[in-house]
Amino acid sequence: MDEITLSALALCVAITLLAGFVKGAVGFAMPLIMVSGISSILDPKLAVAAIILPVVATNLAQTFRSGIGPAWDAAREHRVYILLVCLSILLVGQLLPAIDARTMYFVLGVPVTTLAALQLVGWRPRIAPERRRIAEIVGGLISGSLGGFAGTWGPTTVLYLLALDVPKARSVLVQGVIYGAGSFALLATHSVSGILNRGTVPLSALLLVPSLAGIWLGFRVQDRLDQDLFRRLTLGVLVLAGLNLIRRGAGW
Template identity: 45%
Template sequence: MVAAEIWLYLAAASVALFAGVVKGAVGFAMPMIMISGLASFMPAEQALVALILPTLLTNAVQALRQGAGEAWASVRDYKRMIATLVIFVLLTAQAVPLIPQAVLLGALGVPIVAFALTQLAGRQIRFDAKNRGLVEVLTGVVGGVYGGVSGVWGPPIIALLVSLEAEKRESVRVQGVVYSIGSVALLAGHLGSGVITMDRLGLSVWLLPPALAGLWFGFAIQDRLDARRFRRWTLVVLAITGLNLIRRALSV
């Protein structure tokens, strides 16, 4: 392995470790951190494949922390959103090879920066949840379209859970369940899109140990840190990395 490849693997492992810590501590943001961090020094398609297995495994751990019964109950409760999200992930994943690199980098960077800055400004996105069925379907469409292209589907789902005033434990569990199923759909979609290669999948496997180590470390420190301050600094990092993606999009 040449020096450049060693550097890439170590840098990618550092991103996965940090993303795992954040996910364990606050329950979300792993795909956003990984896609923005990894795409800062590797092609966007490679970054997208690299995040698939770490997010799939860590989300499964998060989903099952309260037991399989609770996880299955979340599947039943949010079945409309999950079904819609899966369909649109499978559909939009096929478009990734057709999207120019500059457009893909910009499509990744702009929403990440927008999400981070609105959160830092204290503005929580909410939906009108009076017609829950319709809102779930719309959430699945938005999350699925963006998830198939970038692996990031968190913001609309978080907005839905906030709008429904989901209890904290339920919110974390539902996110784990939805993201796990979405990750399986993302893997299946890109097996058909041609984006996944053995080298890229090998990098994704390489990132599993640091992602899991970070997740468990995040669980351990969850109750010991000032969660608000930690989340704020996470959003700052997201905003910076998202701006770097936009910079790269403009320079391609």
């Protein structure tokens, strides 16, 4: 914290407030916005550390907004996906200190941007019931690996839920459950990897307030969105976030 200027800290707070608002409105993208925004002013690995406590807190708020019962039902339905996400985060996250940041951005940005843009122009992928289990396994492994590398497993999770054609309210709930479980895995893995330590925890804790304020405002917007608008906004956020990650990977 001693090495962060007041202006940089103010920008981190503003970025977190925006990220929380977007998450509240569409159910995801908080880590993407925070990592891409904060890493433009601070070290990328410090940006990953900064998101951890806000991600845990906002995912808990999203998960239990509808109560414990619906959250438990969502967890049971998607238990295989959740388990694979958490295991992949724990394993892959140990490699983060040795991973080049620009590679990390490209690995996440290119597929997310491509898949979201294709859906915006009319492509509607569908997962057939008989292929759901294999899609769950592959999607969970990919999402968890990206979570371990970049601190975000939202984009691929959203694409997976869109392919299942999950309704808006259910999608936001399921996302909260998946992200909530994964966020605790992220907290555990980076406590071990050294990314989250006594030097980085204060910044992450400070950003709890703007993250919770932002998600509360976003929830108010989400309640007024119809299904089609929600889907288009979700894809639009995915495209913008993916393009920004590609920009960072290219060093622009």
